[in-house]
Amino acid sequence: MSTVIVVYAFIFLSDFMQIKGDKNGRWLLMLSSAVGISVLLLLQSDIKITTPAVHIMNFLEYLGLHY
Amino acid sequence: MKKIKVLCSLLPVLLLGGCWSRTEISDLSIVMGVAVEKNDKGEIGLLTQIVVPENVGLGNGDGKGSGESYVNIYTDCKYLAEGMVRAGNQSDKEIYLSHNLILLISEEMAKEGIYPQLDYIMRNNELRLNVLLFVTENNIRDIMDVKSETFQIPATYIASLGVALGQNSGGMNKDVLEFVTNMLEKSNGSLIPIVTIDKTSEPTSLKVTSTAVFKDDKMIGKLSANETRGIMWLDDHINRGEITTELDGNIFSARINSSKTKRKIFIDKNDKVSVRADIDTELFIKRDIYGYITADNIGKVKEAFAQEIKSEIYATLKKMRDSKTDVYGFAQDLYRTDFKAWNRLEDKWDDIFKNLYVDVNINISIRETGSIDRSILKERE
Amino acid sequence: MTALKIKERDFTIAMICFLQGSTLFTIFFAPNLKWEAWIPALAGIVLTLPLIWVYSALATTFSGKSLCGINEIVFGKAAGKIISCMYIFYFIEITVLSTDNIGSFFSDYIMPETPKAVFFIMIIVVCSFAVRSGIENIMKMGFVLLAFVTVSVVVNILLLANKINLKNFLPVFSQEFIKYVQSVHTVVTMPFGEVVVFLMFTHITSGNIKRGYLLGFLIGALSILIIIIRDISVLGVAMSIVSVPSYEALRLIDISNILTRIEVLISFNMVIMSFMKISVLYCAIVEGIAEVAGTKDYKHQVWAMGVIIICFAVLGFESGYQEVEYGMSYHAFFATPFTIILPIATLITAKLRRLKTV
Known part of the structure; x- marks a missing residue:
């Protein structure tokens, strides 16, 4: 896991350094990296999470929209 | 900088090149035929025929060993899946079913229904749906030991009998796909050729002279070669x-x-x-x-x-x-x-x-x- | 005015590849109808044609704008951004599904002991490189890949010729009506309607976009239909019980014991086409995100997005059964707003408000 994090940090930094003079781009990269890293950490932890498709499924089930 | 990038991108190739599922051929037990019967305890007796590649050769000049070109592993089990694991343990190698040609079923087992066995055959990712089905009246251990001059491995011998059936109209060979198609269709009957040991010939050979009639997945009777042809005439299966x-x-x-x-x-x-x-x-x-x-x-x-x-x-x-x-x-x-x-x-x-x-x-x-x-x-x- | 980087020919070919990337999904509408699975495929093609007209009308009305740009013009800045975000979520979802599918296929059939995550990582890494090099290069590559795949599809149909049984197509219309509705709905939204993603690239495509869209869709969809017909004619009723009909049909190739067990070679075309599909979707995601956030260059976002896709794919479904359940009964409803309702609503609003770009 630590390897993955290190690789991830490396990729993040190299991308981050390349964005010059584009504030939005930096913010966006930070946001998407934050999402990515939190999902990665959740994957490692004991908290059980499922793919968005399952949540969509439950939501549609709730709405009664299914065959 | 560019060179470093190229090197970095090549690095995963080195790391990922050796896949998990890589197995040397010498570590595999290549199964050529599977036979099942009911044993004394009422469970399944499973026989897997494994080829010994170094002993397969043409005549006595080729091939370094003088031993048999196949090994039969017989195990008792409750389910086929369990039996395969045991057979793998016995052979010290990983069972590799991808080259399996036939599924030979004893008459006793056929009468009880063969779907539980077919389920395993169909589910297994290594196996194709064109595994040929045969029923036998003989003991599977005897029949899986009969070879001919041209076929050193009994399983290939039996498979070749099945292919020959199509050419001389002595019966219909049936693969798993055809059999399950029959089961899924509205008609409930199906035919599987019966292979028996011909003890009168010298050396002992195999023959297909009759056909097992299945209703759903249970064998209910037998037909002689001529009677089988009566069905084949109506079924457009007559070739020769x-x-x-x-x-x-x-x-x-x-x-x-x-x-x-x-x-x-x-x-x-x-x-x-x-x-x-x-x-x-x-x-x-x-x-x-x-x-x-x-x-x-x-x-x-x-x-x-x-x-x-x-x-x-x-x-x-x-x-x-x-x-x-x-x-x-x-x-x-x-x-x-x-x-x-x-x-x-x-x-x-x-x-x-x-x-x-x-x-x-x-x-x-x-x-x-x-x-x-x-x-x-x-x-x- | 943005530069027109993509040629019409490449656009069409990429769409064909994109649709062929869905051949692994036939399982989602086959089990219901068994040997009649070709009916929803054919009906789906006919019913998707008006949708294709809507998509290409959007593209020509708002030339020079991508899907996100169109949304902002039609629905206003804030609402447009929200709708664009929903579209991006939809694209992420189908990318994850495609990745999950091809990874599962590999780990089920070809390398059973390798963890799925390895396949996800490898696919996404390769796609990331492709995406970083730009959509125009992905689309240019389509020609070579399509040539390879077309040859292999034709060859394997010829090799299967002796197993084809035309009786397998009978009887027709023997199932309950609702099953046809379900299957047609699934087909329209699942492989066919997904071409809505190409609206992200129409603004940089030169030539006649209407013709490109129509040709690409027709050829791609017909090739799916041909593959389904091949599978039915070979497998018949058993079509309903196997997990991957195309692969199972290919495994039956046996030309007098010599030309046999070649399905692994042929399964490469599934991988190639999936690569095209995932790359195009991936590109749409990062370009869409960049556009919504208002950044100049999307290339720096690629890796971060890739990690999210891999994570979602690794999370996966609890089991294959759940996945089939989702694909068969739920996904159609999830995809309907994005493939049918929103594009039509956008076009109607645009016509009513007489909006267009010059």
């Missing part, structure tokens, strides 16, 4: 084969060169079902020692052959009707032509099948008389 008939004390023999059956099912307003089969057969005369056939009486000979075929067909049909087993696929025919009628008649199908009117029209053409067209016996008179 010999046919003999008698007329005025002469015995004629002919080779079936080609045969085509067109079958149609009719249903009238009163839900009366009937079947019409048009059979077009081309024969080559192989025996006519008194030179009986002439242009004038060839019609009579044709008629005699047609009667012979008809008697084969009707004899089997009667037997099948009595056992209420629709191995012909008439029910599926009806479902295909008129599924609404089928839905209506489904419950009554057994009765309908019992009284089904099958109209057989045979058109025989005798194309060739062979290299001689007269008989010496006749010329000398």
Whole structure:
């Protein structure tokens, strides 16, 4: 896991350094990296999470929209 | 900088190149045939035939070993999946089923239903759906030890018998896909060839002389080769084969060169079902020692052959009707032509099948008389 | 005015590849209808044609704008951005599904002991490189890949010729009506309607976009239909019980014991086409995100997005059964707003408000 994090940090930094003079781009990269890293950490932890498709499924089930 | 990038991108190739599922050929037990039977405890006796590659060669010159070119591993198990694991443990290598050719089922097991075994065969990702099915009356340990001059591995020998069946019309070979298709279709019958040890021959060989009749996945009876052909005539499965008939004390023999059956099912307003089969057969005369056939009486000979075929067909049909087993696929025919009628008649199908009117029209053409067209016996008179 | 980087020909070919990337999904509408699975495929093609007209009308009305740009013009800045975000979520979802599918296929059939995550990572890494090099290069590559795949599809149909049984197609229309509705709905939204993603690239495509869209869709969809017909004619009723009909049909190739067991070679075309599909979707995601956030260059976002896709794919479904359940009964409803309702609503609003770009 630590390897993955290190690789991830490396990729993040190299991308981050390349964005010059584009504030939005930096913010966006930070946001998407934050999402990515939190999902990665959740994957490692004991908290059980499922793919968005399952949540969509439950939501549609709730709405009664299914065959 | 660019070089470093290229190197970095090549690094994963080195790391990921050795896949998890990589196995050396020498670490695999390549299974050529699987046989199952009911053992004394009422569980499954599983025999896997594993090829020993170094002993497979041509004659005695090739191949370094003088040992057998196959090993049979026999295990007791409750389920096939469990048995395969045990067989793998016994052989010290990983069982590799991808090259499996046949599934041989003992008669006893066939009578109890073979679907649990087929489920394993179909689910297994290594196996294809074209594994050939056979039933045997003999002990599977004996039969999986019979080899011939041309086939050193019994499983390939049996598989080749199955392929030959298609060519001499002695029966129908059946693979897993065809069998489960029969089970999924509306007709409930299916046929699997029975392979037996021919003890009279020297050295011992294998033969297929009869066929097992299945209703759903359970074996309910047997048919002789001739009776099987009665089904094959109606099923458009006749490719080659010999046919003999008698007329005025002469015995004629002919080779079936080609045969085509067109079958149609009719249903009238009163839900009366009937079947019409048009059979077009081309024969080559192989025996006519008194030179009986002439242009004038060839019609009579044709008629005699047609009667012979008809008697084969009707004899089997009667037997099948009595056992209420629709191995012909008439029910599926009806479902295909008129599924609404089928839905209506489904419950009554057994009765309908019992009284089904099958109209057989045979058109025989005798194309060739062979290299001689007269008989010496006749010329000398 | 943005530069027109993509040629019409490449656009069409990429769409064909994109649709062929869905051949693994036939399982989602096959089990219901068994040997009649070709009916929804054919009906789906006919019913998707009006949708294709809507998509290409959007593209020509708002030339020079991508899907996100169109949304902002039609629905206003804030609402447009929200709708664009929903579209991006939809694209992420189908990318994850495609990745999950191809990874599962590999780990089920070809390398059973390798963890799925390895396949996900490898696929996404390769796609990331492709995406970083730009959509125009992905689309240019399509020609070579399509040539390879077309040859292999034709060859394997010829090799299977002796197993084809035309009786397998009978009877027709023997199932309940609702099953046809379900299957047609699934087909329209699942493989066919997904071409809505190409609206992200129409603004940089030169040539006649209407023609490109129509040709690409027709050829791609017909090739799916041909593959389905091949599978039915070979497998028949058994079509309903196998997990991957195309692969199972290919495994039956056996030309007198010599030309046999070649399905692994042929399964490469599934991988190639999936690569095209995932790359195009991936590109749409990062370009869409960049556009919504208002950044100039999307290339720096690629890796971060890739990690999210891999994570979602690894999370996966609890089991294959759940996945099939989702694909068969739920996904159609999830995809309907994005493939059918929103594009039509956008076009109607645009026509009513007489909006267009010059």
